[in-house]
Amino acid sequence: MPTLTIRNLDDRLKQRLRLRAAQHGWSMEQEARVILAQVLETPAQNDGAAWLQRVRQRFQGVAGDDWQPSDRREGTERELPHFDP
Template identity: 55%
Template sequence: MATLTIRNLDDTLKQALRIRAAQHGVSMEEEVRRILREALTHAPKPQSFGQRLKERFADVADADFCLPARQLPRTPPPLG
């Protein structure tokens, strides 16, 4: 198991954490573990790059959007 140290935690936040832990009948450490577990197990799955592009340009590139025809790359210059 790993250990995590959090520095410079705001006093107000620490007090709120202490109260929340007491309400749930657990230690502050256990409450932080629960909060992190809940936040990270229900985090949305990251979208693929293509899906993000599609959503980003949805208003300007609809189904009628035509890509230009691809061309063969130019022949590289001879070596030497």
């Protein structure tokens, strides 16, 4: 099985990994394996298709025909500026 070495690991990050491993009752190495497996085996949340599916689910059943644009600009029209060359 391949070996992975991580150099220049921030001391605070290493401490958090050590504490998390102790909470689970296993080594830091095992904790790192579990974290990597969880992150890499989970479908990417930044996938465009997955994002679109979440948006569709969020707004499912919402009708767009009752939406009215804001009238706040009504009556505030002004003449376009003219620029001399």
